[in-house]
Amino acid sequence: MTDRQSRRLRPLAVLLVAAAALGVASTLPASAAPSETGRRDAVRSGLELLVQQDRYPAALAATTDGRGRTRDLTAGVGDLRTGSRVPVDGRVRAGSNTKTYTAVVVLQLVGEGKVELDAPIERHLPGLVRGEGIDGRAITVRQLLQHTSGLPNYTDYIAAEVFGNHHRYYQPRELLDIALAHKATSAPGTAWAYSNTNYVLAGLLIEKVTGRPYAEQITRRVIDRLGLRNTYFPAVGEETIRGAHPQGYHVAEPGAKPVDVTELDPSWGWAAGQLVSTPSDLNRFFAGLLNGRLLKPEQLAQMRTTVPMPTGPGGVAGERYGLGLISTPLSCGKVAWGHGGATPGSYTVPGVTEDGRAATIAVTANLAPTRQGPEHVAALLDSALCAG
Numbered sequence: 535m536t537d538r539q540s541r542r543l544r545p546l547a548v549l550l551v552a553a554a555a556l557g558v559a560s561t562l563p564a565s566a567a568p569s570e571t572g573r574r575d576a577v578r579s580g581l582e583l584l585v586q587q588d589r590y591p592a593a594l595a596a597t598t599d600g601r602g603r604t605r606d607l608t609a610g611v612g613d614l615r616t617g618s619r620v621p622v623d624g625r626v627r628a629g630s631n632t633k634t635y636t637a638v639v640v641l642q643l644v645g646e647g648k649v650e651l652d653a654p655i656e657r658h659l660p661g662l663v664r665g666e667g668i669d670g671r672a673i674t675v676r677q678l679l680q681h682t683s684g685l686p687n688y689t690d691y692i693a694a695e696v697f698g699n700h701h702r703y704y705q706p707r708e709l710l711d712i713a714l715a716h717k718a719t720s721a722p723g724t725a726w727a728y729s730n731t732n733y734v735l736a737g738l739l740i741e742k743v744t745g746r747p748y749a750e751q752i753t754r755r756v757i758d759r760l761g762l763r764n765t766y767f768p769a770v771g772e773e774t775i776r777g778a779h780p781q782g783y784h785v786a787e788p789g790a791k792p793v794d795v796t797e798l799d800p801s802w803g804w805a806a807g808q809l810v811s812t813p814s815d816l817n818r819f820f821a822g823l824l825n826g827r828l829l830k831p832e833q834l835a836q837m838r839t840t841v842p843m844p845t846g847p848g849g850v851a852g853e854r855y856g857l858g859l860i861s862t863p864l865s866c867g868k869v870a871w872g873h874g875g876a877t878p879g880s881y882t883v884p885g886v887t888e889d890g891r892a893a894t895i896a897v898t899a900n901l902a903p904t905r906q907g908p909e910h911v912a913a914l915l916d917s918a919l920c921a922g
Contacts, residue, residue, distance in 0.1 A: 581610075583910065584910060585610040593620075594607070594895070625776065631872075631874065632875065651674065651675050654674055663714070679732070686716040702799060704802045706805070731806075765816075783899045820892065837859050841855055
């Protein structure tokens, strides 16, 4: 992904929208050696630049080329305190990529005849969605998944609290209540505006329709079906990351010391951003989705029906939002399908193309240690998907 031709940034895929506006510098090492050997190429060099130039502690990539050949690459250090190597294809918090998983399950329920896309959310959650300018009888399931509901974004109001107290637990209904205490941003269906509240409601919809926990449904219907062995939804109260993983960091302000936020309670993201995965598993998920392994053709076509995303600071004209899925024009004329996400300690940007290429770039700081960092991450994804 590129900016206007060569660099692309996805600020609207970031969970902490308020925090995404902070372009910060840090005291990260000015140089770190790549943690793998092998022939040098654009992706490997790009990872090294993300560490050396943009000062991310670690950068990871997983790629699949047009012939189906896969590679996993890393650069930087996995732990600033010990200087340990970055685990190859290490687990990271996947942030808003969770939204695509949530949308898949809702669309599966549509395909099963249990949910109607253009029915009001009131049908399944009666009396729950009420507030100033907010009425669940006027907000459809489609509008939730496409961010056209007009619902306020609860993370706009808890960003400081999340970064200030990493161990605070939130119940999904509490997140919804935070949003409903504020007025609607627009009338339903009249404007596009990214709101994590939409996907908390989608998670509650899944639980109401299935009568089962959201995490169980995501696991059974998506993770297990695709055999994503390194992807999981953290249990209630689970603050660590299972298995091999780099540490994740937060930089509060320019020049501030990076704070290790690897261990935290991710409940504030829930169905909008709580998932843990690896770069290669994110590739397998988006490739499997686009290949029709999760949805019937009719529902996949609905998911890929997009509306324009406003171009904000650092954004790029041409990106469009479907139902939990973003399409992004690439510099080589192709289109990448993915989502992307930031959460305390990590920033991940995946993309797959129609010709079978896939790439995911992950870095271990959600706020860019330099102002250009997210653009460089996106440019590297563009390079990986357009190479050869």
